[in-house]
Every structure is written in structure tokens, then in C-alpha cells.
Amino acid sequence: MSQHSSQEKLIGNTWRGKTSEELFERAKLVSPGGVHSPVRSFRSVGGTPVFFASANGATLTDIQGKEYVDYCLSFGPLILGHRDPEVEEVVRETAGLAWSFGTAEPYSLELAEFITNQIPWAEKVRFVNSGTEAVMSALRVARAATGREKILKFDGCYHGHLDALLVKTGSGLAGESSSDSAGISAHSIANTLVLPLDDESVVEELFAKEGKDIAALIIEPLPANYGLLIQRKEFLLKIVETAKKHGTLVIFDEVISGFRTGFQGMSGLLGVRPDLVTYGKIIGGGFPVGCYAGRKDLLDLVAPSGPVYQAGTLSASPFGMRAGLATLKKTQRDNVYPIIEQRTKTLTEGLVSILNQRGDQEWEAVIHSSLFWLRKKTSEPVRRVDQISEGHKEGFAKVFHALLNEGIYLAPSGYEVGFLSFAHTDLVISKTLEIAQKALTKN
Template sequence: MKSYGSSEELFLRAKKVVPGGVHSPVRSFRSVGGTPVFFQAAKGPLLTDVSGKEYLDYCLSFGPLLLGHRDPEVEEVVRETASLAWSFGAAEPYSLELAEWIVSRIPWVEKIRFVNSGTEAVMSALRVARAATGRNKILKFDGCYHGHLDSLLVKAGSGLAGEASSDSAGIGSELIGNTLVLPLDDESAVAELFAREGKNIAVLVIEPLPANYGLLVQRKEFLQKIVEIARSHGALVLFDEVISGFRVGLRGMSGELGIRPDLVTYGKIIGGGFPVGAYAGRADLLDLVAPQGPVYQAGTLSASPFGMRAGLATLVKCERENVYSVLEERTKRLTDGLLAIFRKYDPDSDWSVTAHSSLFWFHRSTPSPIRTVDSIPNGHKEAFANVFHLLLTEGIYLAPSGYEVGFTSLAHTSEILEKTFDLAEKAFKKNKV
């Protein structure tokens, strides 16, 4: 491997030419402190940093690597693709194969359009919803993240229910004036807002499994009720399954809940680790998209042959090998084992874990399940940062933020889990000396 120097040296260089030294904020380690680790290689469950040190990876590029890094079957397809083409900017058969595979397995996906990211997918789906309804307003929820689109990078304001305020500099009030924000887990607030604004709301958008501000598992009854309320007022329902789609199961959270959204967005796994997003749903809604309809959306690099072929290879293997039940069992084993170690060496902190399928999130114990941002215990950020660095030192890599979730993959075998427990035990023992 090429010699790059240390992570510290690279970070100093990066800060001179890149904002904050990184190309996405969470990579900076600002939430946990310290210097970000610069990685140069990955394979299976392992990351290798620029100094040659290996880490067991439970971030997995924030979710898409359901099979682990460079799964042999997927890598073979990627290598073959590199010998065929890198990009077309034209029609090709690979996106058709992936589209047909997805449409044939998910009843509410009647048509699908591939884009390059989750943000782009949500942006496009919202445009379709506005065109279909002739309405302008959007309802979103605190604790759900839908990408860095101006109209959705907002939080609840301090005034009347539903008001929003910018969650980023550079977003003017005119850009968020049509965005309404409510807390999660509150059906009555949704009912009250629709009673007042229902005729103006084009779409209710929500992560059915919020996984960007901790893992805020929602009650099925809440999700069913808000969908019912939205539809009773003529609004569309958009499920953002960029993270949960094809990770919690072949049909995502929509399938698990038995709720058929009008529109759904995907990303992460459908690209097999390559940059891919998609918006999909009812055929009559997708037929509004150009060139068939009046809703314009385009992308020169959309449906990259690498993402299309790697994504299909990933999904085919997931279906064939019943990956989801395997990962659910491994995730439970991982979280139970780590939780026992946390509590053994840090008994006063009363650690707990929320897990769903192959996603997990460690946090302080609370009297009831954490379903809203306001329910996250005080001091969580600092407590997580301490644990993060303890584990990092011994070679366990978690997402560098207490508000990001962790993931397991098919590459996290029983042997890897045992190694994880050994390293975690070692880390906490050292801290007690």
C-alpha cells in the first residue's frame, strides 16, 4: 500500500484545502473530539488506516455495506463492470435489470427512477408530490433527516405548532416557509395541524425508522394513524427508507409495518456501496416525471453501471442467503455482549441499547423507549464520546457521533463478534488501571 503518513498529518493538510478537513461533517470527529482516522483500505468487517492498523468496522459507511466491505461476489461484478464501462450518460440494460428486480418484489413500487444520492431522491419525490397535489406545504418530523435539501434542513420553531426554523446558515425564511415540523410520537399534534393546514399540505414525509438522530423506533400505531390522517386530507405519504430500505428486510419498514406509501425513497444498499439513490412508488405519480410528464429531473451520472450492477448483486445475495434473519441474530449477540461489558466496567452509567434488525444504538437507560429527540438522556454525547475513544484505541470503529447508529454485516461472523468482545474487554480494563 502507498505510504500516506499519519492521520494527524493528513488532517492538517486537509484543513488547508477542504472545509473542516472533511467532505461530510460527521467525519471530522467534532462530536466525539480528537483527530479523525484516515483509512486507505477495507475488506470484509475490517478497515485499515494509513498507518496499517486494522479496525473492526461497525459504521459500514453509515449503512450500505450489508455484506461487508468488498464482498467477493459483489467485487467480481465490480471488476467485470470496470472492464465493460465506467459511465454512459445514455440508456443501458443494467439499471433496467435492477429496476425490474425491485418492482417485481415490492408491490408499492410500481415504477422507480434512479438518482445519485438520498438527498436527490427526496428532493425529486417532493417535487412530484407538489405537482400531483397542486399544494406547496410539506410536513416533516423532528428527529428525521432527509438529506441537506434546503426545505427539509429545518427544525421545529418556538411558535405555533408546525412552524419551522432553519437548521443551517444560508437557508432563508422564504425557503422554509412551506415546511411544517412536528415532534414524533404525537398523533394529536398531527391531527391538529392537518385540521388547520390540511388543504395546503402536499405530502407527509417521515423516516418510518428514524435512524439519523439516534435510533428512534416508532410505534406502529402512531405511523398508521398519521398516514390515515394525511390521506383523509388528500396529502400524499412519502416514506424515506434511504437507510431502512433493504436493510431491515427485503421490503423495508413499509413491508414490516404493512403500510403502503405513495412514494418511497431508497439509497445505501441498492448501490452495493456505490453512490446511488432512488425514488419510487405509484405509477401515476412517477409518470409525472420527465420525459413522460411535466416534472423535470435529470442526472448525467444517474444509474451508474457500477452502482446498478453492484446493487443488484448485493440484493440477489441478500434474498438467496436469508441475510436478514442472520444479521438480526448477530446484532442481538453483539449488542448483548457489548452491553454486558459496558455495564461490568461502568456500572454507574447504566448503559442500554436500542436495536432493530441490523441497526443498533447505545445510550443511557431511560424509563421508556426513546422515540423523540427530547427523550435522549442528558450527557449522552459526552458518555458516548468516552466509550467511542476507548474502543477506537483497541481497534473497534463506531460511527463518530453519539447520534449516529451502528450496523452489522454478513462479514461480522461469530469469530469477528468474539474478537470484538475481547477488544472491548481489553479497552475497558485499561481504562480502569
């Protein structure tokens, strides 16, 4: 082996000149399904996943140099777009300071102070490495604080892949919960109760029977992992009231909606003060960061202040802390939210108009802030999983591939939502609609 080829393998350029199909076959030999998170496999839409080599602004570039307008945005973190220049400058500076400390450092302090100063219900925060880890830790705190075992979640909300919450509704009022994954023991989910969304009465009925044993009610106040299931404000306020009446802690999972639907997330929009809240995605500026936050007395139960143990070697990475702070500051300074919300409306109105020219079915877009979900039009709002139209998955797959072929990248599942960023300028939106007109009106 020549010195050149040996060095090339060492620095990781063995993919150059290859196709996505070739790399996917290689990847399947060394990773489950060839990916490191299931949705990336394209199994929901069919075909071979595209392998991307770089990204900038609103654009992804694949390994062969083809550019795509990106409306997946790493599933939400990149509210300023890929490699925002101001954030990139901070990241480059950080690379010259430290990669990881494993010690006390000032960067997490600055981000924690920024969050707690801006969000009244986040009296203290603890940084972790993912949304899953944040939820797992928040539940542990809730059980310790209440001395109770049971957790109530809602069908259609996703809270990460921890055993206790990877469950689905079974039969019966409280959902004789059943595992939504192999490898999860009955013991792990024995204390997880599951109810449908959008039904206050079953929540009240459950609490009347089991309220004294429920440590926490956890919900995505904007469910965005099984389509965009926008909930009625009345429903959300009622279940919060019911939980608090029974001494049950309320956990809002705002890993997606936090700093996406506004600076104070759904909690701020609803006027709700959750006992605990989980954040992720945007707070890391594109790096792996999560956190759980909430009442001071609850967070003070966490080690080393209290008896609830939680630790993490790479927690509060300087890259995530500094990139996250730079992202949040720019988002606030440049009044990003109303701008990208208006652009989301412009984009989706255009896409729906183009889709409905096809005549095969009538489409609509569900939008909230800068999140959107394309689906078949229904006579009533879709607020629960069982209300999603039959054939939605197959219909979306056709749209997905038609757009992909022409250079528009959506999340590769009909049940994932789309996102806009500040980098999606009016010019980018106009270009997208031109491409979509060509892609979606072909015979």
C-alpha cells in the same frame, strides 16, 4: 523533481508513511474542516479522524496498517460487508465494460425490474445519485401531483441537506419552522411544517387546520439519523391514515431502512403502502446510488413522461446498478436478515454487559434488525429527540475512543447508529467482545 516523485504525485501516493494527524492538517487546508461530510471530522467525539486506506469484509485498515472491526460500514450501505467477493467480481467485470454511459443501457433496467417485481408499492422507479436527490425529487412530484405547496416533516428525522427540509421545530403548533443551517432563506422553508414524533394528536390537529394545503407528509418510518428513535406502529399507521384522509401524499424515507430492516423495508414490516418511497445506500452496493419509487401515476409525472423535470448526468451508473443488483440478490438468496439480526443481538448484549461492569452509568442498546444504538438506560423508550438523556454525547465519546484505541470503529457520533453486515461472522463478534472487554474495563 525526479521522474519517480512526479509519477508518485500523479498516482496519488503522497500519503504513504504519514500519520492521520499529518493528513488531517493537510486536508484542512484544502477542504472545509478537512472532510467531505461533517460527521467524519470527529468533532462530536473529539480527537483526530482516522484516515483509512483499505477495507475488506468486516475490517478497515488505516494508513499505517492498523486494523479495526468496522461497525459504521459507510453509514449503512455495506450489508454484505466491504468488498464482498461476489459483488467485487461484478465490479471488476463492470470496469472492463464501461464507467459511465449517459445513455440508455440495460443495467438500470435489470435493477429497476428486480425492485418493482419484489416491492408492490414501487410500481416505477427513477435512479438518482443520493438520498438527498431522491427526497428532493419525490417532494417535487408530490407538489406537482397535488397542486399544494406545504410539506410536513418530523423533528428528529433527517431527509438530506436540501433547503426545504433542513429545518427544525420552532414555537407553535405546526412549528414556525426555523433554519437548521446558515445560508437557507426564510422563503425556502416557508412551506415546511415540523411536528414532534410520537404524538398523533398534534398531527390530527394540524391537518384539521391546514390539511388542504399539505402536499406531502414525509417521515423516516425508522428514524435513524438522531439516534435510533423506534416509533410505535400505532403512531405511524395513524399519521398515514390522517394524511391520506386529507388527500396528502405519504412519502416514506427509507434511505437507511430500505433493504436493511428486511427486503421490503419498514413499509413491508408495517403493512403500509406509501405513495412514494425513497431508497439509497444498500441499493447501490456501496456506490453512490439513490432512487425514488412509487405509484405509476405519480412517477409518470416525471420527465420525459410528464412535466416534472429531473435529470442527472451520472444517474444509473453501471457500477452502482450492477453492484446493487448483485447485493440485493445475494441478500435474498442467503437469507441474510435473520442471521445478522441475531448477531446484532449477540453483539449488543455483550457490549452492554461489558459497559455496565464499569459502574459509571447504566447502558442499554436500542436495536432494530441489524441497526443498533448505544445509550444511557432510561425508564421509558426514547422516541423523540428531547427524550435523549443529558450527557449522552459526552458518555458516548469516552466509549468511542476506548474502543477505537483497541481497534473497534463505531460511527464517530453518539447520535449515529451502528450497523452489522453479513461479514460480521460469529467469530468477528466474539473477537469484538474480547477487545471490548479489554478496552472498556481498563481503569
